[in-house]
Amino acid sequence: MERRRTGALRHNLKTMRPMKIHAFSKAATALLLLLVVVMLLRIPLNYEHSKSDFQSGCEDRSLAPDHALNARLQPFETMPENVGDALSAILKKRSNSRATFVQIGANNGVMFDPLYPHIKTKKSAWIGLQVEPQPVLFSSLAVLHADAPDWAFYHGALVSPKLCINGTLPFCETKTPGEGTWLTQGQLNSVFERDSTIGCNPRFMHTKLRPCVTSFDQLIGNHASPVFLKHALHKSKLSNSRFNIDFLQIDVEGKDYEVLKMINWDTLYPQCIHYEHSHLDKLTDEPSARQDLEEKGYTLVKGEYDVLACLIVTKSKNAT
Incomplete structure (x- = not known):
């Protein structure tokens, strides 16, 4: 069992x-x-x-809602007395908005560029048009900001009609790209009139013809990105705004006042303009540039080498 x-x-x-x-x-x-x-x-x-x-x-990264756009377009009420502090404050205030800037003489995008620390950040939403005529510098610039889809670049120069003939102008450029100091790279007085007896230093440089435009209207209208134009146009239509771009940066080694004089104030009114005065004639161009901007309503902060001019509106004590 x-x-x-x-x-x-x-x-x-x-x-x-x-x-x-x-x-x-x-x-x-x-x-x-x-x-x-x-x-x-x-x-x-x-x-x-x-x-x-x-x-x-x-x-x-598209057009902001009206309330955000209006807040962004409010004129600055104060500005620090130090150029560096004022520049940082202005750029930081606009860094998270779809602010527009034009940079004449962008170099390689980093060297001697006060905009770079503010426009090249993860949170930055700036829309730029950068201008640089020299090939070595321009190639570095374009690569640096290649990931900014709404930016545009112009490989040429903005100069007066007497220099820009048939869309080109003579440039002094280094014979050995990438070598030498910034002086031998042709950064100082590298543009000259065709009939001038002063040419390039043959030891370091040779003459090259580079593209050019003769007005801001031509530059922005033909070379800015569609998004840039959309924002600039939108801002210019606002009745409470005197300006249609946020920032104009000029660094052309002694030709800054010439560029300032090319502004057509009927079509271009930057909220802020930053330029170098250190290479300007102290008796003529420097005071003339300052006077011109003050007459247009700008408040100026002068540093050792540069000037920042912005449209400042002080609120009335009776304002609510």
């Missing part, structure tokens, strides 16, 4: 073992299928989440 029970028990164990293994296999398969379904369900959710983030980022 005992022997029969033992045999039956062994038989039951033998038959149960495959059943347990089969049941475990089915459970594992079901669990695996469940995980696959969950993964498949999560993919669209993640996609929608990423899509939402992307759209949000695009909205931040």
Whole structure:
């Protein structure tokens, strides 16, 4: 009797073992299928989440809502007396908005560039038009800001009509790109009149013809990005705004006043203008530049080498 029970028990164990293994296999398969379904369900959710983030980022880089745009376009009420502090304050105030800037003489985008620390950040939403005629510098500039889709670059110069003939002007450029100091790179007085007896220093430089434009209207109208033009046009239509771009940066080594005189105030009115005065004639060009800007309503802060001019509006004591 005992022997029969033992045999039956062994038989039951033998038959149960495959059943347990089969049941475990089915459970594992079901669990695996469940995980696959969950993964498949999560993919669209993640996609929608990423899509939402992307759209949000695009909205931040499109025309802002009226209340945000109006807040951004409010004139500055105060400005620090130090040029460096004033420049930082102004640029930081506009860095998270879709502010527009034009930079004449952009160099390589880093060297001696006061804009670089503020416009080349992850949170920066500036829209730029950068101008640089010299190939070595321009190539570095274009690569540096290649990830800014709304920016535009002009590989040429903004000069007076007497210098720009048939769309070109003579430039002194170094014979060995990338070598020498900034002086031998042709950064100082590198533009000259065609009939001038003063040419390039033959030891370091040779003459090259580079593209040019003769007005800000031509420069911005033909070379700015569509987004830049959209913002500038939108701002110029606001009745409470005197300006249509946020910032104009000029650094052309002694020709800054010549560029300032090329502004057509009927079509271009920057909220702020930053330029170098250190290479200007102290008796003529420097005081003339200052007087011209003050007559246009700008408040000036002068540093050792540069000037920052901004439209400042002081609130009335009776203003609510």
